[in-house]
Amino acid sequence: MHRLFHVANNTALWVLCVSFLALLLVWRRRPKGLPLPPGPPRRFLISNISDLPRKFSHLGYNALCKRYGDIVYLDAFGMPLVLLGTQQAAVDLLGRRSAKYSDRRFSVMADLTGFSWFFAVNPYGPKWRKARRAFSETMNPNIVARYRPIGERAVRRYLLRLLEDPENYRSNALYMYNGTIIAVAYGLDVHAKSDNDKYVKIAEKTMKSFHEAFGLGGNYVHRFPILKHLPSWFPLAGFKRRLPEWSADARRLRDEPWEAAMKALNEGKAASSMASVLTGDANTEEKVSIAKSACASAYAAGADTMFATFNMFVAAMVLFPETQRLGQAELDSVVGRDRLPTIRDKAQLPYLSALLLEVFRWQPVVPTGVSHLAMEEDEYRGYHIPRGAVLLPNSWAYSRDPLVYPDPEEFKPERYLRNGKLYVGEQDPGTFVFGYGRRVCPGRYFAEEMLFTTVASVLQCFDISGPRDKEGLPVKFELKFMDVSPMLPEEFECHIRPRSTAAESLVRTACSEAEVAGLE
Numbered sequence: 001m002h003r004l005f006h007v008a009n010n011t012a013l014w015v016l017c018v019s020f021l022a023l024l025l026v027w028r029r030r031p032k033g034l035p036l037p038p039g040p041p042r043r044f045l046i047s048n049i050s051d052l053p054r055k056f057s058h059l060g061y062n063a064l065c066k067r068y069g070d071i072v073y074l075d076a077f078g079m080p081l082v083l084l085g086t087q088q089a090a091v092d093l094l095g096r097r098s099a100k101y102s103d104r105r106f107s108v109m110a111d112l113t114g115f116s117w118f119f120a121v122n123p124y125g126p127k128w129r130k131a132r133r134a135f136s137e138t139m140n141p142n143i144v145a146r147y148r149p150i151g152e153r154a155v156r157r158y159l160l161r162l163l164e165d166p167e168n169y170r171s172n173a174l175y176m177y178n179g180t181i182i183a184v185a186y187g188l189d190v191h192a193k194s195d196n197d198k199y200v201k202i203a204e205k206t207m208k209s210f211h212e213a214f215g216l217g218g219n220y221v222h223r224f225p226i227l228k229h230l231p232s233w234f235p236l237a238g239f240k241r242r243l244p245e246w247s248a249d250a251r252r253l254r255d256e257p258w259e260a261a262m263k264a265l266n267e268g269k270a271a272s273s274m275a276s277v278l279t280g281d282a283n284t285e286e287k288v289s290i291a292k293s294a295c296a297s298a299y300a301a302g303a304d305t306m307f308a309t310f311n312m313f314v315a316a317m318v319l320f321p322e323t324q325r326l327g328q329a330e331l332d333s334v335v336g337r338d339r340l341p342t343i344r345d346k347a348q349l350p351y352l353s354a355l356l357l358e359v360f361r362w363q364p365v366v367p368t369g370v371s372h373l374a375m376e377e378d379e380y381r382g383y384h385i386p387r388g389a390v391l392l393p394n395s396w397a398y399s400r401d402p403l404v405y406p407d408p409e410e411f412k413p414e415r416y417l418r419n420g421k422l423y424v425g426e427q428d429p430g431t432f433v434f435g436y437g438r439r440v441c442p443g444r445y446f447a448e449e450m451l452f453t454t455v456a457s458v459l460q461c462f463d464i465s466g467p468r469d470k471e472g473l474p475v476k477f478e479l480k481f482m483d484v485s486p487m488l489p490e491e492f493e494c495h496i497r498p499r500s501t502a503a504e505s506l507v508r509t510a511c512s513e514a515e516v517a518g519l520e
């Protein structure tokens, strides 16, 4: 009796197990009979929510890919997520099949706040296409050359600030990139004593609101758009109480600098800018709105990313002083010590060009890239990718591929050099740090020029060093990062001093406000 009960019990268990496995297989098989990519098992009610990393998601996603494979499937409360663990998978899908993967996740927050002028968050469609076209018209490699004087002037002012206020090198750098984008987008010259300074403040405040709205607070609404119907007094509806402030900020950044640019244009005082190019054609309400979107998007996507990259450069110079010395030696022999370098020197500065490439790779500032949405179902390496799946690249993981980048944690500009010449080949970090396909960063040409000018000018005139002990000797320190987007290094002890009295006087001469004002 006891034995019979045992057998019956075992049989029941087997039947249960087999049915469960069959169910699982049916569940994971999709229309074409293909399975979904592998991934951690989904849990009852919470699907894969507990598998999603809470912090530094590039590390968590990388760990999942190491465990399950190049592409990994997760279910976030019904939203399919596909992690792309290798650069090959990202290029194959987001790049080569970009016709299928150029959408963005619908953002209810963009509509609620009015941030839908930021075309980076727009779904793939006519609105995005028009804004992107307008943006690219004013940011292609030929046009970018027109903005060089703006970038050079901003860098010169920054050098002066480094001399006079080296402790605040970070906040001054942020001001430099903010001001540069405002000048490029609207032709408004921004410096502390000018009236235009207020546009930097508007832009900073607006981006704070943007991150609040699209970050943690607004996240629930992204996931469950139905929450937008909650009354504002409801406990989970804190985002609703903030909406008026976020919307006002979104409007201000889109409208106020644009209006100032139009006024300057009408008075014949405007410098060449994105606005001055786009306004020529902006003869309907729709075209004006597109032009405003393109200009404000430049600020929203451009200033923080350049600022973050510059901070990674400073950290690299502190941690790898030999590369700093080699960069300076190249500058001394090619540019000399009597003038500042410009982008026109780049072709003669292979080591410095390689150094900037290595900054992009060593710590990608958008480590998980920007997600793309599948516009139709697809098949990849025998797996089914459902329509509406969110595809997440992982630039950080690609930058750590030891087959492409041996010793990936080391900062080695020489990776990109052959016989003293720049040789990028398959190692080009630009193929992942700026994203993919139809959504690839349209500001990259400008970013590369501006960052090159900053890096070369700072190294020409200053020595950068890190923490020291009581005897003044360098001490080792561990670089830590802030879990923000774009990613930033945590603040660390950093000393920035002129390389010589000659370098100091070069900065003062080149940067005197009078000369700066007459640069154009």
Ligand code: HEM
Pocket (backbone or CB within 6 Å): 119, 120, 121, 132, 135, 139, 297, 298, 299, 301, 302, 303, 305, 306, 309, 365, 366, 369, 370, 371, 433, 434, 435, 436, 437, 438, 439, 440, 441, 442, 443, 444, 446, 447
């Ligand atoms: C080092 C600096 C920069 C980095 C690392 C960077 C990186 C990126 C990345 C990863 C994307 C997403 C691409 C994708 O969806 O696959 C992106 C998009 C974008 N970037 Fe950049 N970017 C930088 C500088 C800039 C600058 C200076 C501007 C403007 C002048 C800019 C404007 C944009 C815009 C407008 C988009 C949205 C494109 C779209 O959705 O169609 N970026 N960028």
